[in-house]
Amino acid sequence: MIPKIPKFKVLHEEDIRRVHETSLRILSEVGCKFYHEKALKTLDQAGARVDYKESLVRFPEELVREAIKRNPSQFECTARNPKHNITIGDGNVYFTNGFGAISVLDVTSGKVRPCRLDDLEKFTLLCDALENVHWIIPHCVPQDVPKDTCDRYMAMAMLKNTSKHLTLTPFSPDGLRDILKMAAITIGGEEEFRKNPTIVDTGGQPTSPLQYGHEAIEYLMLACDYKTIVGICVGPIAGATAPATLAATVAQGNAEFLAGLVLCETLNPGTPVLYGSMATIIDPRRGAYAYGTPELTLMNVASKQMAEHYNMPFYGTGGTIDSPVPDAQAAYETTMSNLLEATGGVEVIHDGVYGILESAKTACYEQLIISHEVASMCNRILKGIEVNDKTLAFDLIKEVGPGRSFLEVHKSVRFLREVISQEYWLPELTARVSSRREWEAKGSKDMVQRARDEVDRILKEHVPDPPLESSVLEQLNKVVAGSLSGARKA
Amino acid sequence: MVNPDVYEKIRDAVIQGNPEEVGTLVSEALRAGLDPVTVLKNGLVAGVKTVGKKFEAGELFLCDLIMAGDAMTAGSELLRGAIEQKTQGKGIESVGKVVMATVKDDIHDIGKNIVVTMLKVEGWEVTDLGKDVPKDVIIKKVDEKKPNVLGLSALLTTTMIRQREAIEALQEAGLRDRVRVIIGGAPTHEGWAKEIGADGWAPDAIAAVKKSKDLLKRD
Numbered sequence: 228m229i230p231k232i233p234k235f236k237v238l239h240e241e242d243i244r245r246v247h248e249t250s251l252r253i254l255s256e257v258g259c260k261f262y263h264e265k266a267l268k269t270l271d272q273a274g275a276r277v278d279y280k281e282s283l284v285r286f287p288e289e290l291v292r293e294a295i296k297r298n299p300s301q302f303e304c305t306a307r308n309p310k311h312n313i314t315i316g317d318g319n320v321y322f323t324n325g326f327g328a329i330s331v332l333d334v335t336s337g338k339v340r341p342c343r344l345d346d347l348e349k350f351t352l353l354c355d356a357l358e359n360v361h362w363i364i365p366h367c368v369p370q371d372v373p374k375d376t377c378d379r380y381m382a383m384a385m386l387k388n389t390s391k392h393l394t395l396t397p398f399s400p401d402g403l404r405d406i407l408k409m410a411a412i413t414i415g416g417e418e419e420f421r422k423n424p425t426i427v428d429t430g431g432q433p434t435s436p437l438q439y440g441h442e443a444i445e446y447l448m449l450a451c452d453y454k455t456i457v458g459i460c461v462g463p464i465a466g467a468t469a470p471a472t473l474a475a476t477v478a479q480g481n482a483e484f485l486a487g488l489v490l491c492e493t494l495n496p497g498t499p500v501l502y503g504s505m506a507t508i509i510d511p512r513r514g515a516y517a518y519g520t521p522e523l524t525l526m527n528v529a530s531k532q533m534a535e536h537y538n539m540p541f542y543g544t545g546g547t548i549d550s551p552v553p554d555a556q557a558a559y560e561t562t563m564s565n566l567l568e569a570t571g572g573v574e575v576i577h578d579g580v581y582g583i584l585e586s587a588k589t590a591c592y593e594q595l596i597i598s599h600e601v602a603s604m605c606n607r608i609l610k611g612i613e614v615n616d617k618t619l620a621f622d623l624i625k626e627v628g629p630g631r632s633f634l635e636v637h638k639s640v641r642f643l644r645e646v647i648s649q650e651y652w653l654p655e656l657t658a659r660v661s662s663r664r665e666w667e668a669k670g671s672k673d674m675v676q677r678a679r680d681e682v683d684r685i686l687k688e689h690v691p692d693p694p695l696e697s698s699v700l701e702q703l704n705k706v707v708a709g710s711l712s713g714a715r716k717a
Numbered sequence: 718m719v720n721p722d723v724y725e726k727i728r729d730a731v732i733q734g735n736p737e738e739v740g741t742l743v744s745e746a747l748r749a750g751l752d753p754v755t756v757l758k759n760g761l762v763a764g765v766k767t768v769g770k771k772f773e774a775g776e777l778f779l780c781d782l783i784m785a786g787d788a789m790t791a792g793s794e795l796l797r798g799a800i801e802q803k804t805q806g807k808g809i810e811s812v813g814k815v816v817m818a819t820v821k822d823d824i825h826d827i828g829k830n831i832v833v834t835m836l837k838v839e840g841w842e843v844t845d846l847g848k849d850v851p852k853d854v855i856i857k858k859v860d861e862k863k864p865n866v867l868g869l870s871a872l873l874t875t876t877m878i879r880q881r882e883a884i885e886a887l888q889e890a891g892l893r894d895r896v897r898v899i900i901g902g903a904p905t906h907e908g909w910a911k912e913i914g915a916d917g918w919a920p921d922a923i924a925a926v927k928k929s930k931d932l933l934k935r936d
Contacts, residue, residue, distance in 0.1 A: 262824075327874070329904050341908055370908065374878045398875040434824050442822060442875065466780075467827050511778040514831045514922060588903070 228569075229318040232611035235570040237528045242474075243536050246529070249478040250485060251288050258285035259437040259486035263444040266490055273493040284486070291485050294492040300538045302456050302499040304362060305425045307413055308390035308692055313361050315501070316540035320569045320609060321361040322579030322602045323394075324354045325546070328367040328590035334553065334675060339589055341370035346590065347384045349686060350582065353595060355389035356689040359602040360580045364394040367583075367590045376710045378402035382409045383707055387695050394458070395427050400445040403429065405710050407453060412702045413695065421453070428501070430458030433483040435468035439490075447487065451495040458542060459487040460503030460577070464516050465526075467509040473522055477529045480506050503542035503577060504530040518586040519549035519560030527564070528571040540574035546581040546598050553594040553675050557584060561598045569605040576602075596678035600656055607652035618646075656681060723751065724759040727792065731764025734784025736791035743792045753799035757809065761792045765838045773923055779831065786834045811842035813933045814864040816896075818850040820879035825872035828902060831922040832868060839926050852879070852886040859892050866929045869915075871902040880905070881913035897932040901925055 238246070260282045261267055267284065271277040276285040301316035313321055330339045331346050350366035365381055372380040378398040385393055386409060395410060397403035410427040411420035420426070429450045431443035439447075450457045461480040463469035469476040484502050491500045507516055507523040517523075527543035534541035545564035550556035561581050568576050580602050582595025612618075623639055633639040647653070656677050660666040672680070695703075723746050730738040739761070746756050768785040771777040793809060801808050817833050819826045826848040833845050844862050846854060859867055867887075869880045880900050887893045899917040900910050910918035917932055919925035 329874070329906065341906060368874050368904065370906070374874075374881075377874070438824060440822070440824050464827075509779070511780065512772075512775050514779040514827075 228320055228606040228609045230320060230570065230572055230609040230611070231613070232570065232609065234572045235528065235567055236532060237525050237571075238532045242529075243532055246474065246478045246481060246533060247536065249475075250482040250533075251291060253437070253479060253482040254286040254291060254486060255288065256285070257437065258283045259433070259439065259483065260284070261439045261444060261486075261490070262441045263439070265448070266439070266444045269493055270490060273489070275489070286486065286489060290489055294485070294489040295537045295539075297492040297496045298488060298537075298539055299497065299499050300540065302501065302540065303425055304392040304428065304456060305423060306390055306392040307426065311361070311391040313392060315542075315574050320573060320605075321575045322359050322546075322565075323362045323364050323575060323577050324350065324360050324366050324595065325578045325581040325583035325590070325598075326364045326366070326587070327396075328583045328588060329370065330589045331367065332552070332584060332589050332591045334591065334593055334679065342367040342590060343371045344369040344380055344384055347381060348388050349592070350590065350595065351385045351388035352689060352691070353592070353682065353685055354580070355391055355691050356685045357580060357595075357599045359599055359606065360391070362392045362394070362575065363389050364577070365396050373711070374398075376402075376707070379405050379409070379707045379710045382406045383703055386410070386413055386703065387700060388691060390691050390693065392425075393427050395429060397429065397446060400442065400449065402710075403446055403449050405706050407449070407455070409703050409706050412706070413699055424453045424455040425499075428456035428458055430456075430460065430501070430503075431487070432460050432462065433487055435461065435463040435483060436479060437483055437486070439487060444490070447491055448494060451491050451498045454495060454498050456499045456501055457491055458501045458503050459484050459491075460505055460542065460544075462505045462507075465506070465508040465522065466511060467514070467516070469506075473508075473526055473529070476506055476508075477526050477533070480504055480526075480530060481533050500539075501542045501575075502530070502534045502537075502539050503544075505544040505577070506530065507544075516586060517549055518547040519556075519564070521563065523547065524564040524567050527568055527573065531568070531571050531573045535572075542575045542577050543568050543571075543573040544578050545569075545573065545576040546579040546601070547587070548581055548584050548594070549586050551585045551589070553584065553591050553597060553678075557594060558597065558601075558674075561594075562601050562604075565598070565601050566605050566608065569609055592682045593675045593678035596656065596681045597674060600654060603654070604652060613649075723749075724756070724763070727756065727760030728764035728767070731761055731785050731788045731792070732768055734768075734781060734788050736788045739788045739792040740795060743795045747795065747799055753796045753803060757793060757796050757800065761789045761796075762840065765789045769835070769838050782838065783834055786838050789838070812840040813866065813929070814842045814844075814862060815866040815868060815929060816844045816846065816855070816858050816862055816864040817868040817870070818846040818855055818883075819848040819870045819872075820876055820883060821849055821851045822879060823871050823873055823876035824848045826870070828872065828922070829868070829870035832870070832901065832919075832925045835922050835926045836929065839930075841929070852883045855883050856886055856890045856892065859887065859896055860890070864896055865933050867896045867898045868925065868929070869898065869900045871900070871905065874904045877902070877904055877909065880909075880915070884913055884915060897929075897935070899925065899928055899932065 354360040354363045382395045395406045431447035461483045463480045465476040469479045506526040510517040531541040545568040546561045548557045548560045581598040727742045772782045819829045897916040900915045901919045917928045919928045
């Protein structure tokens, strides 16, 4: 949905300038570590100041400015079915599902169990069906497949359950090679994939403060080679991996992104690098990271403004939840960040249709549906209020006059019927009962129970459009089997 | 003769997380000829235990705990010489010995560092091997330090397998029976601990300290 309302902002112009200047100072005076010989050499040749012994790179301002210029301001994300293609940076706000849970909550029994491969399949299928999930990311990490080749199993589970755009996550450089091979198979092979690498995106994340690990750099290099969309999602935690204040955390995260951007734009100029953040705060009482916080929202909107300053789209984290159950807390947490980031114009809300509880740990089917309802409500807010002669309806106000209901006048009722679909949010699951009796007659189901019914319905009825052909499935299976025989037995 | 206020003052300075103040008070106590072991127990340890309890109850923040730990370290460094003299070189008695490491390829060490702080606060002798630690370094240190417990941390789903590799390496080196292994980190879980043959798993720092104590009791 393209926002039609004034944007929500948290930084003033002067703040943006100061954050930018601080990030540049961090990059030139403090530097960022790259634990990778080839990356150090690449950056050295590009004009950065490299201390090989410390793996430390300091960046002159011109180098950063040049990289910012090289990064495109719009990225096309293609999908196996072209009707799901999206263009990031075209003004729309898009949502993904949640990322990387390791367990699943069974709401009926209240028990938490390890996530299985069929959970990833089901979550992907649900996201394929849900209209406000525009881009699907690995919802959970199955615990019932060999760890060494888990990434190939995950790619398989996702590729066969959706025709939308996908993020596939590798667990090793070999894994990334296999995953890209698998994505290529679904669109007709390596040659096609070289021409159209935006069918998947991948990326490499820095480790705050100011470090890129060896594997993350390997991922970035391979992704830049193919020119897939490269996500760099920074994750500084205020008070732990960044200074305690939000301003410093935004500036440090911004510097971390820019450091990675310079590497990518040096390796392969024009590579679409997506600026992402999952900056949040430490829970000062326990030391764990807290994910459903107002501070996360503030820092993500601030980082969105930084990305906008650089003329780049932004991949922010919203919709996230700390509550261990799909309760009222989960509902307000997922709503607040989604709503404010959507109105802030965040191009992709990573985690928006969350479906995960307990600070990214425990997946929950019912919550996915609930967060989806929230995303739908956000879209209505983004549409705003259209103001023109017709919508101001002066003539109708004059005709009906003081004291009469607008349901008494035929013309006015017709007007209502005409504008319902444009003006009104029409929820399917949110309860809007005029009497408690009506709700009781339908089984007195609360939102979690209604969401459960919806999960069951979709899983029973939905199939990806189009499904993967059996010959393609066979080739994918060969890659998975090959990786198994290559890896040591679990 | 002995002013009980001294212990209370040291305790308070630890609770306040003030290493300078603790240093001054401990030096004064030593000059006044107070028993260093009593200064440690009634002053430093008592203070840090209070903070530990309040932290567990959610009344104090992690930063309070870290600062109290720093203050205690400042005081015990000053006491070390005097205690060694008094105990004929045995030094400060510890609850147990632990070696801690964030496994190879993982440079996320915040969680491990919190566990290290809490173990120190609880009186453990901790050898912290840092982050991105290869298994041969872990083996070498276990052999050398002879710890009761080895703690292995991993934050990434991709580095969890290094925990298994470290345990296998311990086995190959014939050291597995000499040490209890406890694992932790966001993607880890009880089932994973069982699968790779660890002796215990902890979901957070407080649980890690409790688990370490439990494992010690079994020795």
